[in-house]
Amino acid sequence: MKYLVTGAAGYIGSHTARELLMRGAERVVAVDSLERGHRAAIGVLERLAPGRVRFVEADIRDRRTLRETLLAERPDVVLHFASFALVGESMGHPAMYWSCSAGGTASLLEAIQAAGTRRLVFSSTCATYGVPDRMPIVETMPQRPCNPYGSAKLACETMIREQVEGARRTGGDFGAVLLRYFNVAGCSADGLLGEDHDPETHLVPSALQAALGTRPALEIFGTDYPTPDGTCIRDYVHVEDLAAAHVDAVAGLRPAECRSFNVGIGRGFSVREVLAECERVVGRPIPAKIAPRREGDPPELRSDPSLVMRELGWKPRHVTLAPMVESAWRWMQANPAGYPR
Numbered sequence: 001m002k003y004l005v006t007g008a009a010g011y012i013g014s015h016t017a018r019e020l021l022m023r024g025a026e027r028v029v030a031v032d033s034l035e036r037g038h039r040a041a042i043g044v045l046e047r048l049a050p051g052r053v054r055f056v057e058a059d060i061r062d063r064r065t066l067r068e069t070l071l072a073e074r075p076d077v078v079l080h081f082a083s084f085a086l087v088g089e090s091m092g093h094p095a096m097y098w099s100c101s102a103g104g105t106a107s108l109l110e111a112i113q114a115a116g117t118r119r120l121v122f123s124s125t126c127a128t129y130g131v132p133d134r135m136p137i138v139e140t141m142p143q144r145p146c147n148p149y150g151s152a153k154l155a156c157e158t159m160i161r162e163q164v165e166g167a168r169r170t171g172g173d174f175g176a177v178l179l180r181y182f183n184v185a186g187c188s189a190d191g192l193l194g195e196d197h198d199p200e201t202h203l204v205p206s207a208l209q210a211a212l213g214t215r216p217a218l219e220i221f222g223t224d225y226p227t228p229d230g231t232c233i234r235d236y237v238h239v240e241d242l243a244a245a246h247v248d249a250v251a252g253l254r255p256a257e258c259r260s261f262n263v264g265i266g267r268g269f270s271v272r273e274v275l276a277e278c279e280r281v282v283g284r285p286i287p288a289k290i291a292p293r294r295e296g297d298p299p300e301l302r303s304d305p306s307l308v309m310r311e312l313g314w315k316p317r318h319v320t321l322a323p324m325v326e327s328a329w330r331w332m333q334a335n336p337a338g339y340p341r
C-alpha cells in the first residue's frame with residue numbers, strides 16, 4: 001500500500017512511518033515543514049527502505065503543494081500527525097495552534113477529496129477531554145478541552161467527521177479513524193529514531209536530560225494534587241506500541257465511517273513514579289525541584305483502552321515504564337544533543 005504521512009519528521013510520525021516500512025509498505029510519502037521535525041529522522045527512513053520513501057518539505061497549509069502531491073502520488077491512506085503539540089505554548093498562542101491544526105487539516109481534507117483518497121488516520125489527543133469527571137476515560141465521555149491545543153484538535157475531529165458525512169451524502173466512501181493518544185514515551189528498539197523536541201516538555205526525556213546534565217533539574221509541577229503522592233498521574237504508551245496502533249487503525253478503517261479510539265495502556269503513573277523509574281534506569285538520583293502547578297494540568301488522565309483492543313485488536317507489548325525509559329535513555333546517551341542539525 002501507498003501511504004502519505006504528514007509530520008513524518010517528528011517523533012511519532014517517524015516511528016509510525018518506520019513501522020509501515022518494516023511491514024512492507026510499498027511507498028511512504030513523508031510531508032513535513034521541518035519546523036519542529038528533523039531531516040535526520042527522514043534520513044533514517046530513507047536508509048531503512050531505499051527507494052520507498054519520498055520526502056516533500058512543505059507546510060500542510062500550502063494547499064497547492066499538498067494538492068499536487070496527493071494528485072501525483074494518489075496514496076491509499078493518509079496518516080496525519082503534523083501539528084504543533086505544546087499545551088503550554090498553545091495557552092499564549094491560540095491562533096497559531098488553530099491555524100496549524102484546523103487550517104492544516106482543512107487544507108489536507110481538501111487535497112484528500114481532490115485526489116479521491118479514501119482513508120485517513122488522525123492523531124488526536126486525550127487533551128480533547130479536558131478535565132474529565134471520572135476515570136478511566138472512555139470514548140463516549142464529553143469532550144471539553146481546557147486549552148487551545150485541545151480545542152483545535154477537537155475542531156479537527158469535528159471537521160473530519162463532517163467530511164466523512166459529506167462524502168457519504170455525495171455517494172463517496174471516505175472513512176477515518178481518530179486516535180486519541182495519551183502520553184507517549186520511548187524510542188525505537190534499534191536506537192535509530194528518538195524523541196527530540198525543542199523545548200522538551202515531556203516528562204521522560206526531561207527527567208533523562210536532567211540525569212545527563214543537559215538541563216539543570218527536572219521540574220515537578222505541583223505536589224498538592226488530589227492523588228496518592230500529590231503529583232499528576234498520566235497513562236504512558238510506548239511509541240512502538242502507538243505506531244502499531246496505527247497499523248491496526250489502517251486495517252480497521254471502514255468505508256464512510258468515522259471511528260474514534262483512546263490509545264493508552266489503561267494504567268496511571270505519577271510524576272514521582274516516573275522519576276523513580278528514570279532514576280532506577282540511569283542508576284543514580286536525578287536532580288529535581290518542585291515548581292508551581294501548570295495552568296490547565298488535570299490531576300489524572302488515564303484511558304480505558306478496551307474499545308481499541310476489542311474493535312481494532314490492538315494489544316500493547318509494553319505495559320510497564322521500564323522499556324519506555326530504557327529505550328529513551330539508550331537513545332539519549334547515544335545522541336546527547338538530539339538529532340544532528
Ligand SMILES: NC(=O)c1ccc[n+]([C@@H]2O[C@H](COP(=O)([O-])OP(=O)(O)OC[C@H]3O[C@@H](n4cnc5c(N)ncnc54)[C@H](O)[C@@H]3O)[C@@H](O)[C@H]2O)c1
Pocket residue numbers: 006007008009010011012013031032033034035036037038058059060061080081082083084085100104123124125126181182183184185197
Ligand atoms: N507526543 C505526545 O505525547 C502526543 C500525545 C497526544 C497527541 N500527540 C499528537 O501526535 C502528533 C505527533 O506528535 P509528536 O510528539 O510526534 O510531535 P512532533 O513535534 O515531534 O512532530 C510533529 C511534526 O509535524 C511537523 N509539522 C508541524 N506543523 C506542520 C505543518 N503546518 N506542516 C507540515 N509539518 C508540520 C513538525 O515539523 C514535526 O516534524 C501531533 O499531532 C500531536 O498533537 C502527541
